Amino acid sequence: MLHRTRVAPMSPDEYCQQKAAQSGSSFYYSFLFLPEDRRRAITALYAFCREVDDAVDEAREPSVASATLEWWRAELDRLFAGAPQHPVTRALAPFVARFGLRRERLEEIIEGMALDLAQVRYASFAALRRYCHLVAGVVGVLAAGIFGYRDPRTLEYAERLGTAFQLTNIIRDVGEDARRNRIYIPLDELERFAVPASDILNARHTDAFARLMAFQADRAERHYDEALALLAPVDRRSQRPGLVMAAIYRALLAEIRDDGFHVLERKVSLTPLRKLWIAWKTWAKA
Numbered sequence: 001m002l003h004r005t006r007v008a009p010m011s012p013d014e015y016c017q018q019k020a021a022q023s024g025s026s027f028y029y030s031f032l033f034l035p036e037d038r039r040r041a042i043t044a045l046y047a048f049c050r051e052v053d054d055a056v057d058e059a060r061e062p063s064v065a066s067a068t069l070e071w072w073r074a075e076l077d078r079l080f081a082g083a084p085q086h087p088v089t090r091a092l093a094p095f096v097a098r099f100g101l102r103r104e105r106l107e108e109i110i111e112g113m114a115l116d117l118a119q120v121r122y123a124s125f126a127a128l129r130r131y132c133h134l135v136a137g138v139v140g141v142l143a144a145g146i147f148g149y150r151d152p153r154t155l156e157y158a159e160r161l162g163t164a165f166q167l168t169n170i171i172r173d174v175g176e177d178a179r180r181n182r183i184y185i186p187l188d189e190l191e192r193f194a195v196p197a198s199d200i201l202n203a204r205h206t207d208a209f210a211r212l213m214a215f216q217a218d219r220a221e222r223h224y225d226e227a228l229a230l231l232a233p234v235d236r237r238s239q240r241p242g243l244v245m246a247a248i249y250r251a252l253l254a255e256i257r258d259d260g261f262h263v264l265e266r267k268v269s270l271t272p273l274r275k276l277w278i279a280w281k282t283w284a285k286a
Contacts, residue, residue, distance in 0.1 A: 019047040020047060037095075057180075122183075128184060
C-alpha cells in the first residue's frame with residue numbers, strides 16, 4: 001500500500017520568499033541582511049511587482065494580460081478594504097499602514113506594467129522617463145519607506161535610484177525586449193546615432209550601436225551619481241539595501257561595458273556568488 005506524503009500549503013510569506021528567490025534577481029541579495037519584519041515587507045512588495053510584471057510578460061494574448069491587471073487593481077481594492085485574497089497581498093497587508101505603503105503608488109506600478117501592452121516605442125527620453133518612474137522609481141519610493149528614513153530628500157534619492165536601475169535593465173535586456181518587438185531606447189537617440197530600429201530587431205551589432213549603448217550607460221551612471229548625492233547622511237544606514245542594489249547594478253553595467261555592449265546577442269549577468277560578495281561588502285561598509 002502506498003502512503004502519500006501530505007505537503008503543507010505555503011504561507012503567504014513563504015510564497016513571496018519563493019517568488020523572490022526563484023527570480024534570481026539582484027534585489028534578493030539586498031534583502032538578506034534586513035531585520036525580519038522589514039525583510040518580509042520588502043519581499044512581499046517585490047513579489048507584488050513580479051506578479052504584475054509576469055502578468056504582462058508571460059501572457060500570450062494582450063486581452064488576457066489586461067484582464068489580469070484589472071484583477072490586480074480589484075485586488076488592491078480588497079487589500080485596502082482589509083480582505084486581500086492573493087498570497088502576495090495577504091503578505092503585504094500587515095505592513096501597509098506600518099510602512100506607509102500608499103495605494104496610489106501601488107496603482108502606479110500596475111499602470112506602468114500596462115504601458116507595455118499599449119506602447120512598444122518611446123519617442124524621447126522624456127517619455128521613457130515617465131515609464132521608468134512608474135515601473136521602478138515608484139518602487140524605490142515604496143522600498144525607502146520600508147527601509148526607514150527621516151529626511152524627505154531620501155525619497156528623491158530612492159526615486160532617482162529606481163530609475164537608474166530601470167535604465168540599467170533596459171541596457172541589459174535590449175535583445176530580449178527586441179524579441180518581444182519592444183524598443184525602450186528613445187527613437188530620437190537611435191536617429192542621432194544612426195542606428196535603425198531594424199538593427200535592434202534583427203540583432204545586428206554595429207559600432208554605431210555600441211556608441212548608442214555607451215551613451216545610454218553614461219546616462220544610467222549619472223542617475224546613480226545624482227541619486228547618491230541626494231541620500232541624506234542620517235538615512236544612509238537604514239537605506240543600505242538600496243546601496244547594495246546600486247553596487248550590484250553598477251558592477252553589472254561595468255560588465256556590459258567591458259563586454260562591448262553585445263547585449264543584442266546575449267544577456268550579461270553576475271554570478272550569485274559575486275552578487276553575494278558585493279552585497280556583504282557594501283552592507284558592511286555603508
